[in-house]
Amino acid sequence: MTVLAPQTRSAATSSRQAWRLLVSLLGLVGALVLTWANAGLAAAADAAPIAVPSGVRSELIGRWDIDTLNRILTVDSPKYFGISVPYTPARNAVRLYRITYASVVPEQNNRPIVATGLLAVPDTGASSLPILSYQHGSAFLKTQVPSFPDQSGETQLIVAQFAGQGYVVIGADYFGMGASTEPEAFGVMASQQQASLDMLRASEAVLAQMQIATGKLFLGGWSLGGFVTMAFLERLEKDGVKVSGAATASGPADVFSLLSGFLDFPRKNDAASTNLLYILSAFSFETYYGLPGLARSFFTDEYYDIAKRAYERQPYDFNDIPTDLTKLIRPDYFDPDFFASSAYGRIAFATQAYRWIIKTPVHNYYGEADEVVSVGLARLAMNYQQGIGGGNDKVEAISTGPTDHRGTFATAVALWKNWFDRL
Incomplete structure (x- = not known):
């Protein structure tokens, strides 16, 4: 932290007071927006589904043969994830389609949006x-x-392990990702639920045209996708859609706990890349919840511009973003009470996906050396469900041993497959 010369301290104090006033105003606006956001999250889950237009577009982008799929399982994935796992070998080729479909942004009064995703057909x-x-x-x-x-x-790993074994695999890119020209909606829960739901509908429409009926529905997700999986499951259950099983790997069911943890109770093994979690979430919250100035109030002046470039996927050097969060984030946010009452913290607090009565069998896999998601956070959904009265046994948290963030996913995928096959 820079030490100010005496002649600059008065101006700095005034500037700091003005900044605090801005944050306070954002907090007041955030309270109003969060009230709306909470209503929006609930409304997105409870409202009647909006039909996807019949003009869903599918584009064949490739075909992976059995040799390609098995090379992913035995060579590429072990190299990428840093761990060798005994996967079930592929037994069929897979056709890959990019799906373009219409959806809406729940946080913005159901503003129409176009999104993309993958459909992998055995x-x-x-x-x-x-x-x-x-x-x-x-x-x-x-x-x-x-x-x-x-x-x-x-x-690649999911397609090789599941589509190569006869499962249709679908995956939404989420709003602002893939071929989308929109800004990213990182951690914006209702939008991620909507993107996933409409991707499912669009895929079912394309499969129907192919004269392929869909059988049991399963959900799976890693890291951020683990959170989205739990949120999507909540939406599907409320809509009456049967899910045979849902599995996550290193999935944080509570975003506030995740973000607070790195600030308030840092661990020696915390990942250097956690800085991007704050960058992507702060700008996404500002953009999708309509809070101009939120990100500027969160990041230090020195690093605001590069943080914005990172969010917008403009050219930047990742090494220019400090891994020391005290340099990236303004000091007041390291005060737990300030963080919790800020507009950013209030939205993060509402972004959770475990506080409902879960009816679907769920497996939450976690690694004991995970540098992103702590063991306690990974077990949170199970502990919460078991703490309801006599206990809801639908959620089980399962250790993959001393695996890191990537290793947990790579290990869990094989376990997902074995479990789903038995359901």
């Missing part, structure tokens, strides 16, 4: 197939998402 000739909706993790680039599978290591 090349078996079968007339009925189970379907896995995969919710992807955080992405550094707009194209490190399902509908650009060549650029997404996690998507």
Whole structure:
């Protein structure tokens, strides 16, 4: 932190007071917006589904043969995730389609939006197939998402393990990602639910045209996608859609707990890339909840511009973003009470996906050396559900051993497959 010369301290004090006033005003506006946001989250879950237009567009973008899929399982994924896992070998080729579909932004009064995603269809000739909706993790680039599978290591693994074994695999890119020209909606829960729901509908429409019926529906997600999976499950259950099983890997069910943890109770093994969680979420909250100035009030003046470039996916050097969060984020946010009462903190507090009576069997896999999601946070949904009266046993948290963030996902995927096959 820079030490100010005596002649600059008075001006700095006035500037700091003005900044605090701005944050206070944002907090007041945030309270109003959060009231609306909470209503928006609930409304998005409870409102009658909005029909996807019949003009859903599908584009064949590739076909992966059995050798390609098995190379992903035995060579590419172990190299990418840093761990070797005994996956079930692929037994069929897979056709890959980029789906473009219409959706709406619940936080913005159901503003129409166009989104993209991946549909991976087993090349078996079968007339009925189970379907896995995969919710992807955080992405550094707009194209490190399902509908650009060549650029997404996690998507490649899911396609190889599941679509190569006869499951239809779908994956929404989320708003602002993939081929979208919109800003990213990172951690914006109702929008991520809506993007996933309308991707499911669009995929079912395309499959119907292919004369393929869908059987059991499964959900899976890693990291951010683990949170989205839980949020999507809540939406589907409220809409009366049967889900046979849902699984996550390193999934934080409570975004406030995740973000507060790095500020208030940092661990020695916290990932350096956690700085991007704050960057993507702060600008997404500002954009989608309509709070101009939120991000500027959150980041220090020195690093605001590069943070904005990172969010907008403009050219920047990742090494120029400090891994020391005290340099990136304004000091007041390290006060837990200030953080909780800020507009940013209030929205984060509302962004949770475990406080409802879960009816679907859920497995939350976690790693004991995970540098992003702590063991306590990974077990939160299970502990909460078991703490309801006599206990709801639908959610089970399962350790993958001393695995890190990537290793937890790579290990869990094989466990998902074995479990889903038995359901």
